[in-house]
Amino acid sequence: MDLRYGINPQQRAAGAEPVQPGQWPVRVLQGSPSYINMLDALNSWQLVLEASRALNRPAAASFKHVSPAGAALAGPVDAVTAELYGVDPDRIGPLTSAYLRARDSDPKSSYGDFVAVSHPVDAELADLLARVVCDGIIAPGYAPGTTAVLGRKKNGRFLVLEADTAYAPPRQESREVFGLRLTQQRDEQAVYAGLLDDVVCGTLSTGATEDLLLGLATLRYTQSNSVCYLRGGQTLGIGAGQQSRVDCTRLAGAKVDTWWLRRHPAVRALAFRPEVRRQERINWQIRFIEGDLTPDETARLSTALSAPAPELTDSQRTDWLAGLHDVAFVSDGALPFRDNVDHAHRHGVSCIAEPGGSIRATEVEDACREHGIALARTGLRLFHH
Template sequence: MELRYGLNPQQQPAGAVPVETGPGSGAGPLRVLNGAPSYINLLDALGGWQLVREAAGALGRPAAASFKHVSPAGAALAGPVEADTAARYGLGSAAPGPLTSAYIRARDADPRSSYGDLAAVSHPVDDELAALLGGLVCDGIVAPGYTPGAVAALSRKRRGRFLVLEADPGYVPPPTDTREEYGLRLTQARDDVAIGYDLLTDVVCGDLPRAAADDLLLGLVVVRHTQSNSVCYVRDGVTVGIGAGQQSRVDCTRLAGRKTHTWWMRRHPAVRAMEFDSAVRRQDRVNWQVRCAEGDLTPYEVEALREVLVGPPPSAVLLPDGGERKAWLDRLSGVAFASDGALPFEDNVEHAARYGVRWIAEPGGSIRSGRVARACERQGMTLVRTGLRLFRH
């Protein structure tokens, strides 16, 4: 397969060649139905497809992911969509179908980062999801199939350049991963350990209800397909904060925690009630809501916000240390937290507690694992040790 370019436009030519893994494997894991992929497009598609396939298999529900730069911006299982979120995506009063709901929930986890994403879904794309994607800034989608109407509709997007990729659910990858880097060929056995409820049996402290176990499993699948170090906050089947690619794990915890607070503040009634001038585009509205939720607008941004709003800005939630803002953030609870590596210090637990975390899953095995467990007990958290590290580089 000839690619438009490599990681950067100056890296030409670029291509992708299927690896023979057995009879009938020559076609590779996916095929292009429309558009011309770049190197990063394929990396996002392959990562996204593996994530949603694994999540749907482990949890028995349709799954979706919004991939950007080889890590998920958001991932979610099918579930309820809030009325104002549905309205923001141009949906009517009827509840969206399971696959559409999964993608809306995944994209809305971090809608600023999802701008120009590559969507991945676990089930065949129907006309409803295709129609939704037609109105969003999205570069492409990977799925195990499409209705004829969905392919036709998506192929018209972006002046015919929208990338439509079909994954082969029956494809079996080779048992060995191979990577060439600066003149060296590195090989390793493929990590094919299944993510399932059997990983959550070592409950060190606290209790683990089924809904929390589901969220922890989704978090573990997500960090498996996120650049390490990585942690993931999950609530009700939605990733509400993902921290990726940080050298320090506590930096991942704090980064993902801030995203979790932003996700929650976007649900504050004052932020939801913001009314924009009709000329303001959807993504600009999203970006303004995110900035208001973050609570640290610059003086220039405050004045710019006044120009696009109908009515005054929601001053009660703009101040980062405002009492109303703190009261709302204190209401956040029921969050699950998954880590791709062992928590090396109890500071991860202390920071996670600030963001409503009630359940933690991590491999264990750190020399300070006892102190991490005592920190969880002190915070009233449940700690589960999986014994499984999930680094991805």
Template sequence: MHLRYGMNPHLPASVTPLRPGEWPLEVVNGTPSYLNLLDALAGWRLVAEAAGVFGRPAAASVKHLSPAGAALDGPVDEVAAATFGLGSADAAGLSPVARAYVRARDTDPQSSYGDVVAVSAPVDVTLARLLRRKVSDAIVAPAYEQGAVDILAAKKGGRFLVLRTDPAYEPPGEEVREVHGLRLVQPVDKLRLTPELVRVDTTGRPLPARAVEDLLLGQVVLRHTQSNSTVYVRAGMTLGVGAGQQSRIACTRIAGAKADAWWERRKQRPGEVAFGSDAMVNFRDNVDEAARHGVRWFAEPGGSIRDDEVAQACREHGIGLVRTGVRLFRH
């Protein structure tokens, strides 16, 4: 597989499979760069896990190794449809994978500009036509229906990158990273994220099914987002993702501002939202900030010396706190 260039255009780059002849994906159209492949693989792993957990098509809009948005198949409202120039009748005719993509991109349309799209199901003509309307660099999917590739290949003067992944591909059991003369090795993280992680809050109270689904989707998204990270989720889609900040409260504020923008586009006040953090919350400021954005359920690993303060803040705001015991850093 030929690469256009490395992390920056002045750097040459190459790619080879760790097991000779075994490629996890193939190029259908275009020529990838180093970063295109990193974003595509990050996005594919997210949507493949989400689809496996929930049994529904999933989509993600990826920029710089983190999702700008992610969603499961579900209803597409008038605001999201309008961003693609669709009327209500057109939106009603969208396929499940197309609906998942529209919902994912609606999280943060500004950040999704020039994204890499990842979907868990075959790309049909419906989705291909939607993608033709937006500025995007690439898509990765397990298959493409007849006619879809022709539509996509015409984007960007024929340079739009189309990648087909192999859903049956199993990567090696170890992940290896080489940095400045050091080789770091660790096992592939195969911990399954299940509803049991987020089904009951710290008071022993079972959560509503909608809260369990949203908190669990948040955990899947966080697992594939650059740390530190936080996420606001509602009705099977992200409303705001905060990624790669040095302080967790910065992530919470950034993601909260995106969630506010989502509600403002609908001319509505924030409704019930689920919130997740990829690692322990050390201060109650994250809870206070999350409450400003309509959060009703809050999932984090726990383990901080200030766990009691965080729990008290949740009680004050009427937020159900779930302690998962699982850290989901990604560096």
């Protein structure tokens, strides 16, 4: 298969071929994929397939630059998300709900995302995707007429891939870097509830267990170091690719706070002019929450609003953030210091799953006990590079 180009447009000679001759894990139904498109598609498909199988519910992921911006299971869509995307939360189907919940985790980053869903695309999801900015989708099938709807996006350049659910990858995998071929055994460890049996303090509810399992499936396909916060079957913040784990924890925690503050009455009261597009509204909401607008941004926000912006004081922020509870936290590697626990606690975390085994494991456990956080040690590292 010829690819449109490599990682960068100047890398014109690019292609893909199956490791096992004649056995393709995906096929292209529409568009011409690039190298990064294929990386996003193959990683995101594995994530949603694994999450759906582990939790027996439809799953979706929103991918950007080979890491998920968000991932979620089918579930309730709250009023904020429903209003933003113009859907009826009481009538929405499971697959569409999974994608909306995944995209709403970090809607700024999900702009122009690559979509993955665990079940065949139906008319409802195709109609939604026709109205949002995304670059492509991978799914195990498409209901009649849906590929035609999607094919009209981006003047026919929208990428539609169909995954083969029966495909079994080879047990050995390799990559070439600077003339050297690196080979390793594929990680075939399944994500299942038994990984959370070693609860060293506290207890895990059914909902917490499900969130932690979704977190494990998500981080397996997120560039390391990585952590994620989850609640109610969806990610609230993912920190990826940082050299310091606590930087991941703080970065993802800031995304959690932004997600929760987008539900604050002052943010919901921002009165945008009708011509302001959805993504502009999202970006302005986030900048309003962040609060450090430049003079130019202040002027442009005023122009985008039909009424002055309401006040969102520091005390209002603090009070609102204190209302976020029952958040799960997962780390792809052992927590090396208790600072990760201390920061996670600030974002409503009530349970943590991590491999364990660091030389300061006792300090990490002590921090969890101090904050009333349940701690499960999986013994499973999930680095992804």
